[in-house]
Amino acid sequence: MGLGLRRGTVALEPHSTEWEMIAQQSIDRLREILRDAAVDVQHIGSTAISGICAKPIIDLVVGAADFQAILARNPVLAENGFLFRGQDYPEQYLYVCGEGEIRTHHIHVVLYQSELWRQYIDLRDYLNCHPADAQAYAARKKTLAEQFAADRNTYTAMKSDMIRTLLAKAQDWRSGVTGEETAPDGSL
Numbered sequence: 001m002g003l004g005l006r007r008g009t010v011a012l013e014p015h016s017t018e019w020e021m022i023a024q025q026s027i028d029r030l031r032e033i034l035r036d037a038a039v040d041v042q043h044i045g046s047t048a049i050s051g052i053c054a055k056p057i058i059d060l061v062v063g064a065a066d067f068q069a070i071l072a073r074n075p076v077l078a079e080n081g082f083l084f085r086g087q088d089y090p091e092q093y094l095y096v097c098g099e100g101e102i103r104t105h106h107i108h109v110v111l112y113q114s115e116l117w118r119q120y121i122d123l124r125d126y127l128n129c130h131p132a133d134a135q136a137y138a139a140r141k142k143t144l145a146e147q148f149a150a151d152r153n154t155y156t157a158m159k160s161d162m163i164r165t166l167l168a169k170a171q172d173w174r175s176g177v178t179g180e181e182t183a184p185d186g187s188l
Contacts, residue, residue, distance in 0.1 A: 003056050004104040010145045010155045012053040019047040023058050026097075026105060030062060033076055037069035038062050039112035044120045049127045052138035058105045061120045063112030067093065070109050082107060092116055118174075119167055126170035133166060 003022060005011055023043035030041050045059030046052055064070045070093070074084050081097050082105075088094040091114065097105035110116040127134040140162050148155040171177075 003058070004098055004102040005055050005057055007101045007103055008150070008152050010055060010149050010152050012141060012145045013056045014053055015047075015049075015051050016056075019054070019056075019058060023047065023060065026058060026060060026107075029080065030060070030082070030107070033080055033082070034062065034070065034073060037064060037073060039065055042121060042124075044108075044124050045106075046138075046141070048124050049134055051131065052127070052134050053142060057103055060105065060107045061117065062107060062109045063117050064109055065112060067109065067111070089116075119170075122170040122174045123163070123167055126166065126173050129173075130169075133169065137162060137166060 003019075020043065027041045027043065031038060034041075040063040042048075042061050042063070043058070044061045045057075046054030047056075047058050062070065071084075077095060078084065082095045083097065085094040085096055091110060093109040095105075095107040095109065096103050097107075108116075108120070110120070127137065140159060144155050144158050148158065
């Protein structure tokens with residue numbers, strides 16, 4: 001299967017290094033379009049976690065200085081295939097890429113260094129540094145994908161308890177509570 005998945009469905013693919021390349025190309029394009037409206041753009045989600053399966057949809061997070069600067073660029077984003085879908089959660093806006101019902105990218109716009117920003121980055125970094133937890137997460141996703149292949153909302157809801165647990169571990173790890181020396185960026 002290539003990149004992309006029909007809206008509302010779940011199918012998992014083995015990790016592909018191609019995802020990293022596609023993510024970087026998308027990040028570069030977003031940085032060109034958004035310029036100083038984006039403080040940072042990062043590859044997140046399961047496609048950014050080495051060695052685990054994922055839905056073949058690239059997740060990116062845009063750290064914005066303020067939302068209005070990003071929203072003002074909606075016309076040029078749309079011209080470049082980044083379609084505005086609105087505020088999907090408080091303090092987060094969603095853009096998607098794809099053709100028709102197929103989604104290839106989800107772009108989450110949050111305030112830079114907000115709690116949501118840190119959660120996205122911390123979870124990705126934690127799972128990349130803790131393969132046992134990453135594999136446990138992958139196993140949970142596989143089980144749920146088999147059960148809810150045609151119901152992404154339920155699939156997502158059923159992962160939420162595990163994600164909350166992993167987020168708590170990631171926060172402790174990043175803050176040094178676990179006693180590990182450093183986070184991947186060298187911070188304590």
